[in-house]
Amino acid sequence: MIKLERATKLIRVKGFTKAIINDVSFIIPRGKSVGLLGRNGAGKSTLLQIIAGTLELDQGRVIRKGKISWPLGFQGGFQSNLSGEQNVRFVARIYGVDTEELVAYVADFAELGEFYRAPVGTYSSGMKARLAFGVSMGVKFDYYLVDEITAVGDTNFKQKSQKVFKERLRGSDVIMVSHSASSLRDYCQTGIVLEDGKLTYYDNLEDAISAHESNMKRPRT
Amino acid sequence: MTLHSRLQRQTVKKADALGRLLNKHTFANMLANDTVGVKPTQPVRGHLFYLGSHVRVVAALLIREMSTRFGSKPGGYVWAFVDPAAHILFLSVIFMAISHTPALGTSFLLFFATGYIGFQFYQAMAGYLNGALSANRALLSYPNVAPIDTIFSRYILQLGTTTVVAVFVFSAINLSLKTPLNIHWPFILEAALAASLLALGSALANNVLFLKYPLYEKVFGIVTRPLFMVSGVFFLPDSLPHPARDVILLNPLVHVVMLFRKGFYPEYRAAGFDAGFLYSVALPLLLAGLLIFTGSRRSLRQ
Numbered sequence: 001m002i003k004l005e006r007a008t009k010l011i012r013v014k015g016f017t018k019a020i021i022n023d024v025s026f027i028i029p030r031g032k033s034v035g036l037l038g039r040n041g042a043g044k045s046t047l048l049q050i051i052a053g054t055l056e057l058d059q060g061r062v063i064r065k066g067k068i069s070w071p072l073g074f075q076g077g078f079q080s081n082l083s084g085e086q087n088v089r090f091v092a093r094i095y096g097v098d099t100e101e102l103v104a105y106v107a108d109f110a111e112l113g114e115f116y117r118a119p120v121g122t123y124s125s126g127m128k129a130r131l132a133f134g135v136s137m138g139v140k141f142d143y144y145l146v147d148e149i150t151a152v153g154d155t156n157f158k159q160k161s162q163k164v165f166k167e168r169l170r171g172s173d174v175i176m177v178s179h180s181a182s183s184l185r186d187y188c189q190t191g192i193v194l195e196d197g198k199l200t201y202y203d204n205l206e207d208a209i210s211a212h213e214s215n216m217k218r219p220r221t
Numbered sequence: 222m223t224l225h226s227r228l229q230r231q232t233v234k235k236a237d238a239l240g241r242l243l244n245k246h247t248f249a250n251m252l253a254n255d256t257v258g259v260k261p262t263q264p265v266r267g268h269l270f271y272l273g274s275h276v277r278v279v280a281a282l283l284i285r286e287m288s289t290r291f292g293s294k295p296g297g298y299v300w301a302f303v304d305p306a307a308h309i310l311f312l313s314v315i316f317m318a319i320s321h322t323p324a325l326g327t328s329f330l331l332f333f334a335t336g337y338i339g340f341q342f343y344q345a346m347a348g349y350l351n352g353a354l355s356a357n358r359a360l361l362s363y364p365n366v367a368p369i370d371t372i373f374s375r376y377i378l379q380l381g382t383t384t385v386v387a388v389f390v391f392s393a394i395n396l397s398l399k400t401p402l403n404i405h406w407p408f409i410l411e412a413a414l415a416a417s418l419l420a421l422g423s424a425l426a427n428n429v430l431f432l433k434y435p436l437y438e439k440v441f442g443i444v445t446r447p448l449f450m451v452s453g454v455f456f457l458p459d460s461l462p463h464p465a466r467d468v469i470l471l472n473p474l475v476h477v478v479m480l481f482r483k484g485f486y487p488e489y490r491a492a493g494f495d496a497g498f499l500y501s502v503a504l505p506l507l508l509a510g511l512l513i514f515t516g517s518r519r520s521l522r523q
Contacts, residue, residue, distance in 0.1 A: 052364045053364040053365075054361065054362055054364050054522050055522065056518065056519040056522075058519075068364060070362060070363050070364060071362075074362060076359045076362050077359050077360050077362055077363055078359075079285070079289060079359075081289060082285070082288060082289060086285075086288065089284075090281055090284075090285050091363070093277060093278075093280065093281030093284070094277060094278045094281045094363060094365055094366060095365065096273075096274070096277050
């Protein structure tokens with residue numbers, strides 16, 4: 001369960017202040033995957049960061065029950081002069097999972113071969129993305145945060161990733177930001193629409209999508 | 222080239238072995254319900270869980286710092302020990318050429334080493350801690366890495382490193398002396414701790430202030446550069462003439478160095494040493510640093 005209580009987050013940009021979320025309270029229950037919809041710049045990614053805990057609220061609080069991932073496929077935490085394997089060890093240590101198990105899992109999943117033990121700085125962008133996706137899949141979270149799912153690798157790898165991710169989602173939920181209705185339909189059952197600092201929760205994803213689409217027809221306020 | 226990579230691999234291996242050890246034993250119990258395959262029903266997360274998470278992250282950062290600090294240089298972390306030792310040797314040679322008798326005792330080497338290492342407990346720590354946050358910025362995108370963890374891991378690593386350097390250098394000097402060292406441990410430990418707390422306090426504030434005010438970082442660098450010259454490393458403040466002495470005693474590091482030297486020279490009286498003054502600077506500074514750091518945690522991750 002993730003609960004926001006009277007949450008307010010302001011973004012200050014050169015003189016003016018904008019409320020990304022304004023005095024919002026809601027609960028994301030455990031067991032249902034949520035799609036997060038909203039227009040460009042509405043603050044979907046910011047909301048995701050607040051849920052993850054990498055951004056602090058200006059007012060109110062977030063209560064998190066369960067283990068929440070970093071954004072899926074995040075590569076910013078890799079140190080380029082350490083090998084892929086060492087970077088994986090670091091993640092294993094901070095999340096308290098068995099290091100050897102995770103190292104073996106990612107070695108198998110990311111298909112980096114010899115490069116697994118080479119510095120991440122020498123990787124191609126595709127290799128880095130595969131490593132990042134492998135690490136994300138290797139740690140079991142209750143909630144996976146996804147900011148625009150991006151397919152990586154060749155067709156085989158894509159299929160494998162999708163299969164593993166779906167497998168993971170049997171016991172875990174996903175909170176997904178996406179502009180693509182079809183990928184939301186693929187993974188989510190419920191939806192949240194973010195508009196003008198207000199969140200509206202829809203039990204049925206289809207209702208959320210149609211609400212979002214009617215929002216999009218109105219001009220930005 | 223092969224030696225280079227072999228050495229590097231060795232240090233990395235050692236660090237990883239340490240990591241495995243930490244993972245398997247120390248935290249095994251704490252992690253019992255938090256490993257691969259968490260059940261959908263959640264365990265209650267008390268304070269112990271969060272403490273466990275911090276300990277885990279600090280340990281992981283420690284290993285990471287060890288393998289990256291001198292990452293590209295052959296020899297890896299060995300440099301953290303070699304560099305200060307070489308510095309002491311150089312200084313001693315230079316000052317031996319200038320002057321004939323040290324201000325205390327008969328050994329130049331011992332006189333400079335006691336000053337330099339006492340000072341290093343502050344200086345090396347401060348320099349390393351000031352960059353803790355900016356060097357690990359990317360890692361803060363992992364939600365469970367807290368900004369304070371980066372400071373703590375560097376604090377522990379640097380305290381350990383300077384201690385190892387001190388043990389090596391003084392053991393080596395002891396062998397060169399005619400009469401063995403007569404060491405009074407409480408003074409030495411207290412001086413090292415006080416110095417490291419001074420560094421911790423100022424670094425907690427600086428990590429935030431450097432980020433907010435880039436100009437302040439420049440000014441801080443300029444103002445603190447001559448610290449080495451005015452901290453009583455290669456002279457005794459006791460022997461300075463009257464007005465200069467009173468001024469120099471306002472520098473808390475002078476007191477650190479005096480206290481440190483008292484641990485090695487039983488005959489040294491350290492006139493002017495004032496523990497009360499030292500702590501009345503160190504502890505408020507630490508408190509202020511903590512307040513500034515926690516007060517701006519909102520902006521630290523961005």
